[in-house]
Amino acid sequence: MMEPTRDSRVLVVGAGQAAGELAGALRAGGHEGHVTLVGSEPHFPYTRPPLSKAYLRGEVAIAELYLRPADFYRDHDITVHRGVAVEWVDLHGRRAGCDDGSVLDWDRIVFATGGRPRRVADPGLESAGNVHYVRTIEDVERLRRTTIAGSRFAVVGGGYVGLEVAAVLRRLDARVTVIEAADRLLARVTSPVVSEFFLRVHTQEGVDVRLSAQVELFQVEDGNVSTVVLGDGSRIPVDQVLIGIGMVPNDEVAARAGLDVDNGIVVDEFCRTGTAGVYAIGDVARHPDPLNGGLRRLESMPNAAAQARLVAEDILGRGRPYNDLPWFWSDQYDVKLQAAGSSAGYDTVAVRGDAMSGRRFSVFYLRDGVVRAVDAICSPADFAAGKALIASSAVVPLSDLQDPSVPLRRRRSFTSEAS
Amino acid sequence: MARVIYVQPDGSSTTCAADGRSLMKVAVENLVPGIIGECGGDLSCATCHVFVDEAWFGKLKPRSDDEESLLDVTSEEPTETSRLSCQVTLTDDLDGIVVHVPSTQR
Ligand SMILES: Cc1cc2nc3c(=O)[nH]c(=O)nc-3n(C[C@H](O)[C@H](O)[C@H](O)COP(=O)(O)OP(=O)(O)OC[C@H]3O[C@@H](n4cnc5c(N)ncnc54)[C@H](O)[C@@H]3O)c2cc1C
Numbered sequence A: 001m002m003e004p005t006r007d008s009r010v011l012v013v014g015a016g017q018a019a020g021e022l023a024g025a026l027r028a029g030g031h032e033g034h035v036t037l038v039g040s041e042p043h044f045p046y047t048r049p050p051l052s053k054a055y056l057r058g059e060v061a062i063a064e065l066y067l068r069p070a071d072f073y074r075d076h077d078i079t080v081h082r083g084v085a086v087e088w089v090d091l092h093g094r095r096a097g098c099d100d101g102s103v104l105d106w107d108r109i110v111f112a113t114g115g116r117p118r119r120v121a122d123p124g125l126e127s128a129g130n131v132h133y134v135r136t137i138e139d140v141e142r143l144r145r146t147t148i149a150g151s152r153f154a155v156v157g158g159g160y161v162g163l164e165v166a167a168v169l170r171r172l173d174a175r176v177t178v179i180e181a182a183d184r185l186l187a188r189v190t191s192p193v194v195s196e197f198f199l200r201v202h203t204q205e206g207v208d209v210r211l212s213a214q215v216e217l218f219q220v221e222d223g224n225v226s227t228v229v230l231g232d233g234s235r236i237p238v239d240q241v242l243i244g245i246g247m248v249p250n251d252e253v254a255a256r257a258g259l260d261v262d263n264g265i266v267v268d269e270f271c272r273t274g275t276a277g278v279y280a281i282g283d284v285a286r287h288p289d290p291l292n293g294g295l296r297r298l299e300s301m302p303n304a305a306a307q308a309r310l311v312a313e314d315i316l317g318r319g320r321p322y323n324d325l326p327w328f329w330s331d332q333y334d335v336k337l338q339a340a341g342s343s344a345g346y347d348t349v350a351v352r353g354d355a356m357s358g359r360r361f362s363v364f365y366l367r368d369g370v371v372r373a374v375d376a377i378c379s380p381a382d383f384a385a386g387k388a389l390i391a392s393s394a395v396v397p398l399s400d401l402q403d404p405s406v407p408l409r410r411r412r413s414f415t416s417e418a419s
Numbered sequence B: 001m002a003r004v005i006y007v008q009p010d011g012s013s014t015t016c017a018a019d020g021r022s023l024m025k026v027a028v029e030n031l032v033p034g035i036i037g038e039c040g041g042d043l044s045c046a047t048c049h050v051f052v053d054e055a056w057f058g059k060l061k062p063r064s065d066d067e068e069s070l071l072d073v074t075s076e077e078p079t080e081t082s083r084l085s086c087q088v089t090l091t092d093d094l095d096g097i098v099v100h101v102p103s104t105q106r
């Protein structure tokens, strides 16, 4: 490993969530060398979660999406090349070439290239005018320029992004059909109990949810999708189509440079690739899973931020292995989900509260008697308790977890009225 | 423009000037240690906890129910003057507000 120096030049490929956090953490930690971000979007680093929530609802201004204002980068001597893509990286010559013709030298390089929406392999769809994806500010602005109230939207994909967008569209009075290929919503990321819950909520809110539904054909008329035809022959007439079928990591530049790539850039627990001074963080980083072994890729803002801080520390010579507890949240209608841990391989599910009616309960996932993950629905206290239980590998009686009247964590009251 | 003073557990402080943004955002923009804001202000993480100076607490708009329930998630025990700084907007009438940063957020 190269000796860390305070004046080494750090080049960050990408200028999204992870890149923005890294730049801030480097300066906060005392890094004095050049910090350069190269991002293909025309923006300073911004945060994506509001894109499918408050920003789509029109409740927050674009300025609030930016991690930090433009002045910050100037004041802290951080160069941000916006609207520029890195095309190649020479790991041995320590240079990188951009699509504006510039060539940049670096001592450390961090891939923070995130991902792009997975596209439907249908050439007709690529040119259709009413097909949307939600990953960038421009995607959401394009969606918001359409007439939403009263229009018929098909949302293809019942994952978090698709469901959050469906919820906002309903609140804006659109008619929404969600088309999901699996036999339940959120199948990749949560348990049947929580899937059932979100199915109930969306149905109550007036969404037409089609499960086990395969899209047979997007029928295009006059340059727009007019009908979505499903495998069972049903036809859904639409005004707009939103595709939310996941993300593909942007790992091609790294692969061409000769780095180990396997559905993301492979790194160790320090977010280091096999080449000294070369890192990957955020959605694109495939890193060791301390909870289950093997490698995993996380697509969440806390992960992007935590890995950014970790690499900043590593560059400053204070690296530590990544073992932050993964967590995530989602807002749909009046429902806030907070999830932590890794439910993979659970053998027991403890439901705390009423999952069958109402909108407040939590689910704990156990393996060998130990809490491994929690999904808390409008139950922040259970989320906090769950995180503490996971971190301590505590063994808690199942009956305590299942009984909302048994407190899982004691705290004194902080409100004057209640004390 | 209004000023906000962030006081660290060791007594050192940072004074920042801004307006119309949340105390979490202002802290992040100024690299104030100890205020993380992991969810970007979406009332989901409670890593933006601060203890508002007694003299200032009463001048703030009351907490929402959502903020109250999330205060239960903070790493350091909340007190009567605890707030989630992403929920407090720095306005002119708060010029000079003093907030204390807890020793842990996660
Ligand atoms: C709609 C939506 C809602 C979400 N909601 C939540 C949520 O509620 N909670 C949560 O925890 N997470 C949420 N996420 C996930 C979260 O936004 C991501 O995990 C996070 O943005 C990852 O940060 P990143 O920096 O790794 O990637 P990104 O933010 O995607 O940034 C990568 C950047 O690199 C650029 N880039 C790629 N290749 C190159 C190149 N060769 N040269 C230059 N630039 C390049 C890209 O254009 C992009 O700007 C959501 C994501 C989306 C899309």
Ligand code: FES
Residues within 6 Å of the ligand: B024, B036, B037, B038, B039, B040, B041, B042, B043, B044, B045, B046, B047, B048, B084, B085, B086, B087
């Ligand atoms: S920033 Fe997450 S709750 Fe305030």
